[in-house]
Amino acid sequence: xxxxLTAIRAELLTLADTDLxxxxxxxxxxxxxxxxxxxxEREPLARRAETIARVRTTAATAARNGRGLEPGGTxxxxxxxxxxxxxxxxxxxxxxxxxxxxLRARALAAVEQAPAELGDDGREHVTRLLERGDRxxxxxxxxxxxxxxxxxxxxxxxxxxxxxxxxxxEEQRALRFADExxxxxxxxxxxxxxxxVPFHLDPTLILTNAGxxxxxxxxxxxxxxxxxxxxxxxxxGVTAQWRAAEGTQVPDNSPTFAQPAxxxxxxxxYLQASFEATMDTNIASxxxxxxxxxxxxxxxxxxxxxxxxxxPFGAVTAVAAVAGSRVTGGATYxxxxxxxxxxAVPPRWRSRASWVANExxxxxxxxxxxxxxxxxxxxxDLGMATPSLLLxxxxxxxxxxxxxxxxxxxxDILLCGDFSQYLIVDRVGxxxxxxxxxxxxxxxxxxxxxxxxxxxxxxxxxxxxxFRVLRVVTA
Numbered sequence: 001x002x003x004x005l006t007a008i009r010a011e012l013l014t015l016a017d018t019d020l021x022x023x024x025x026x027x028x029x030x031x032x033x034x035x036x037x038x039x040x041e042r043e044p045l046a047r048r049a050e051t052i053a054r055v056r057t058t059a060a061t062a063a064r065n066g067r068g069l070e071p072g073g074t075x076x077x078x079x080x081x082x083x084x085x086x087x088x089x090x091x092x093x094x095x096x097x098x099x100x101x102x103l104r105a106r107a108l109a110a111v112e113q114a115p116a117e118l119g120d121d122g123r124e125h126v127t128r129l130l131e132r133g134d135r136x137x138x139x140x141x142x143x144x145x146x147x148x149x150x151x152x153x154x155x156x157x158x159x160x161x162x163x164x165x166x167x168x169x170e171e172q173r174a175l176r177f178a179d180e181x182x183x184x185x186x187x188x189x190x191x192x193x194x195x196x197v198p199f200h201l202d203p204t205l206i207l208t209n210a211g212x213x214x215x216x217x218x219x220x221x222x223x224x225x226x227x228x229x230x231x232x233x234x235x236x237g238v239t240a241q242w243r244a245a246e247g248t249q250v251p252d253n254s255p256t257f258a259q260p261a262x263x264x265x266x267x268x269x270y271l272q273a274s275f276e277a278t279m280d281t282n283i284a285s286x287x288x289x290x291x292x293x294x295x296x297x298x299x300x301x302x303x304x305x306x307x308x309x310x311x312p313f314g315a316v317t318a319v320a321a322v323a324g325s326r327v328t329g330g331a332t333y334x335x336x337x338x339x340x341x342x343x344a345v346p347p348r349w350r351s352r353a354s355w356v357a358n359e360x361x362x363x364x365x366x367x368x369x370x371x372x373x374x375x376x377x378x379x380x381d382l383g384m385a386t387p388s389l390l391l392x393x394x395x396x397x398x399x400x401x402x403x404x405x406x407x408x409x410x411x412d413i414l415l416c417g418d419f420s421q422y423l424i425v426d427r428v429g430x431x432x433x434x435x436x437x438x439x440x441x442x443x444x445x446x447x448x449x450x451x452x453x454x455x456x457x458x459x460x461x462x463x464x465x466x467f468r469v470l471r472v473v474t475a
Contacts, residue, residue: 005035008034009035009095009097012095013095015027016094043099086113087106087147087149090148091177093145093177099137100135100136101137103137103140103141104134108127110147111126111143126143129224142196142199143199145178145196146199147199151177151178152198154167154174155175155197155198157171158434159287161436178196179195195432195433196429196431197288197453201288203430214296215398216304216356216419216459217303219354219394223423223426225425227427228263228427229262230261230264230425230458232260237255238253241253260423260460262425262458265312265457266456267456269291269452269453269454271450271451272449274448275447275449278449287432294453302314302459303400303422303459304398304401305317306459312457312460314459318422318461319417319464319467320469326469327341328473329471337470338365340470341414341416341468341469344468345417345466346465349421352418352420353393353417354396354416354418355396356398356415357397357415358401359397361401401415408474410472410473411471412470412471414469415469416470418467420466422459422461423459423460423462424457424458426455427457427458430454431453433451433452434449435450436449437449
C-alpha cells in the first residue's frame with residue numbers, strides 16, 4: 001500500500017507542475033480518488049503502527065536510562081522539546097501528497113504558532129473544527145496554504161497596492177500555491193480573481209461577535225464545509241415503552257428520518273478609498289476589519305429574517321412558516337404572551353431554550369412590571385441593561401426582528417427555542433480582490449482604489465418544532 005501511495009504522490013507532483021489538458025485532468029482526478037481511498041484504508045493501520053512505535057521508543061529509552069515502566073514511577077530524564085515548522089514542504093501539501101492525519105497535525109501546529117489576532121477563542125474554535133470535523137484534511141490543507149508567514153506578507157502587500165511581481169521569491173511561491181488552491185475550492189461558484197484571506201483573519205473560519213447585535217453565531221450551531229451544500233439527518237426521536245409481558249413482540253417505533261439540506265449562498269462587500277486616504281492613513285491595514293464588520297451586519301439580518309431566496313433562511317422566517325410553531329396572541333403585546341410562548345416550547349427543547357427579540361420589544365417586556373394592578377416582577381431592576389434571563393432562559397438582542405407593532409399587520413416579535421437546531425453553514429475561505437484604479441461611469445480614473453470581498457454562507461432551521469415564535473396580529 002505504501003509503495004502505491006508513493007507512486008501516486010510522484011505522479012501527482014509531476015502533473016501538478018504542468019498545465020493540464022483534458023486527458024491529464026481526468027488522470028489527476030482518477031489518481032486523487034485512488035489516493036483518498038488508499039489513505040482512508042491506511043489511516044487506522046498507520047495510527048496503530050505509530051502507537052506501537054511510540055511505546056517501543058519509550059520502553060527503549062527507559063531501558064537505556066535504567067528505568068522501568070512500572071506504574072507510579074516518577075523518575076524522568078531530561079526532555080528535548082523541538083518546534084516544527086508546519087509550513088515546511090508546502091509543495092507536497094499543494095499536490096495533495098500529505099495524508100489527512102499529517103495535515104491535521106500540521107494545521108494544529110499552525111494554530112499554536114498563529115499571530116495574536118487569532119485570539120484564544122479563535123484558537124479553540126479552529127482546533128475543535130480540525131479535531132471533530134475535518135476527517136479528510138480539507139480544512140487543514142486550506143489553513144496551511146493560507147497561513148504561512150510568507151503568504152501573510154504577500155497578502156498584506158497586495159492589499160496595499162503592491163504588484164505580485166514585486167514580491168520576493170518566497171512570497172510569490174506562497175501566493176501561487178494559495179491561488180491554485182483558491183481556484184480549486186471555488187470551482188463551480190463563478191468566482192474569479194482575488195486572494196484568499198489568511199486563515200487567522202478569515203471570518204468563515206474564525207468566529208467574531210465584536211461590535212455586532214448578531215446573536216446567532218453565539219447561540220446557533222455552526223458548521224464549516226468545503227462543498228456547496230450541507231446534508232444531515234434529523235428525527236423527532238425514538239419512542240420507548242414498557243414491556244407488557246415476557247416473550248411478547250415489541251412494537252415498531254422506528255422514527256421518521258428527515259434529510260435536511262442547507263444550501264450556501266454567495267455574498268460580497270466592496271469599499272473604496274481615495275489615493276490621498278491610502279497615503280495619509282493606514283486604511284489598507286483596516287480593510288479586513290471593515291469587511292468583516294460588513295459581513296457580520298449583512299448576516300445579522302439574514303439569520304433573523306432572511307427569505308431563503310439567494311440568502312440564508314432566517315430563524316424567524318423558517319419558524320413562522322410552520323403553523324404549529326406559531327403562538328398567536330391578541331391584538332396587543334401582553335405579559336400573558338411571554339408565558340404562553342415559553343410554555344409552548346416542547347419539553348424536549350425547553351431546557352436549552354433561549355429568547356431572541358428586538359431591543360424595543362425587550363423594553364416593552366420590562367414595562368410589564370409597572371402600572372396598577374397585578375405586577376409581573378421578573379424584569380423589575382431598572383438599574384441595569386437588558387437582564388440576562390427571562391423566565392429563567394438566556395436573552396439575546398436581534399435588531400433585525402420586528403421592533404414595533406405595525407398597524408394592520410402581522411408582527412413576529414418574540415422567538416424562543418433551542419438554537420442548536422438552527423444551523424449556520426460557512427463555506428471555508430473568504431476571497432479579497434484589490435482594484436488599483438477605480439473608474440467612473442465614463443471609464444476615466446476617479447483617483448481611488450477599491451477592495452472587493454466575497455464569501456459563501458447558508459443557514460436554516462433543522463427542527464422547527466424546537467422553536468416557538470410569538471405572532472401579534474394588529475387591527
